[in-house]
Amino acid sequence: MTYEEAQRELEQIVQQLESGQADLDSAIKLWERGEELHRICLEKLDSAQGKIETLRPTEPA
Amino acid sequence: MKVEAEQYGDRTVYSVSAFNRGVAAWLTRLPTVWVEGEVTELRRQERWQSVFFTLKDPGDGACLPVSMPRGQFDALRLDLVDGERAHVYGRPELFEARGDFRLRALSIERFGLGDHLAALERLKQKLAAEGLFAPARKGRLPRFPRRVGLVTGNDAAAKRDVLTAITTRFPPARVVVAETYVQGPRAAPALATALQDLCAQQDVDVIVLARGGGSFEDLLPFSDERLVRAVAACSVPVVSAVGHEQDTPLTDLAADARASTPSVAARLVVPDADELRERLTQTRRRLQGAPLLLLERKRARLDGAYGRLRALSPRATLERGYAIVRTDDQIVRASQGLQPGSRVEVELGEGGFGATVEETR
Numbered sequence: 001m002t003y004e005e006a007q008r009e010l011e012q013i014v015q016q017l018e019s020g021q022a023d024l025d026s027a028i029k030l031w032e033r034g035e036e037l038h039r040i041c042l043e044k045l046d047s048a049q050g051k052i053e054t055l056r057p058t059e060p061a
Numbered sequence: 062m063k064v065e066a067e068q069y070g071d072r073t074v075y076s077v078s079a080f081n082r083g084v085a086a087w088l089t090r091l092p093t094v095w096v097e098g099e100v101t102e103l104r105r106q107e108r109w110q111s112v113f114f115t116l117k118d119p120g121d122g123a124c125l126p127v128s129m130p131r132g133q134f135d136a137l138r139l140d141l142v143d144g145e146r147a148h149v150y151g152r153p154e155l156f157e158a159r160g161d162f163r164l165r166a167l168s169i170e171r172f173g174l175g176d177h178l179a180a181l182e183r184l185k186q187k188l189a190a191e192g193l194f195a196p197a198r199k200g201r202l203p204r205f206p207r208r209v210g211l212v213t214g215n216d217a218a219a220k221r222d223v224l225t226a227i228t229t230r231f232p233p234a235r236v237v238v239a240e241t242y243v244q245g246p247r248a249a250p251a252l253a254t255a256l257q258d259l260c261a262q263q264d265v266d267v268i269v270l271a272r273g274g275g276s277f278e279d280l281l282p283f284s285d286e287r288l289v290r291a292v293a294a295c296s297v298p299v300v301s302a303v304g305h306e307q308d309t310p311l312t313d314l315a316a317d318a319r320a321s322t323p324s325v326a327a328r329l330v331v332p333d334a335d336e337l338r339e340r341l342t343q344t345r346r347r348l349q350g351a352p353l354l355l356l357e358r359k360r361a362r363l364d365g366a367y368g369r370l371r372a373l374s375p376r377a378t379l380e381r382g383y384a385i386v387r388t389d390d391q392i393v394r395a396s397q398g399l400q401p402g403s404r405v406e407v408e409l410g411e412g413g414f415g416a417t418v419e420e421t422r
Binding site: 003020 | 239262354359
């Protein structure tokens, strides 16, 4: 899952919860999923350190 | 050519006119040659037979006056301006009346910058006509690229500037760098190859083509047809970060976006980690508030429903002093069905009682 996907799903869940349309049981499931997504986003932002690689150049034809 | 001279004893003396004429005649024996220099002090007037300018050696500043018949000069349609380099084909000549030495030009060709500029303009027109620069061709840059490709010279500055700008803005960024020539005759094909190599890499979602500032000639590879076509054909969006604000190499036009500085390039290709964090924090806050909000809403709805239920209940009516009369568990709405002696049940706001009908009306 990419950061973008996680962020989008998380924001959708929050909207869904705030709209008050979910019943209590599914609201609890949504909330748990939201917490998980938040954790995924944080990990992607914080723990994933940047990486710089160098590509070996090929000789131009 | 014979030049008249006067003899003063054993001294042969020439008149100025004769001397000039003699030197002029001798000069005509010199070959016609090409001379290269910068055009300066260009003077052209309608009433003059000739156009004059000075060719200056950019090396040491040596000067050579040049003249050319105005008709011929105009026919060349060169629109020469001061400072341009030119190749002048001509032969040396002495203007006898003044003893001025100069180069009599037979032809002039623009050289260097001018030639390149003209070629560049032609190429630009051609590629534009093909639609290579059309806005419709431009792809959208990804907001969260998995990996960023960077084509740059192995000279430190441009590479370091772009990398620093990217990793400062978005520390988790993953960048793949392809180093190559960015200057000289090998640069254009090498850059195009590097671009294609990066494009073929897995997960590279955007490519930055970076080159620091330089002279017009230095940046020429970035207007090379091979590279410009490679940029336009690249299946991954390309950001052209070449030279400074005032430079417009053709890659700027063919790329999906142009960046005038490394930090602009970084803004285009990676998200701002701080902004993301802030947004995430706010979303989390909403997420955490959501269950309570939901419960409160459900509770409010329940209260509302209960209130309406109570309002509709007959009990409220009974409490106001009305009574319900039943017989055989049926509510009595009219006296017709009742006979004296019928047994009825009466329900009150509080409690009730059984009764026997005495008379009906």
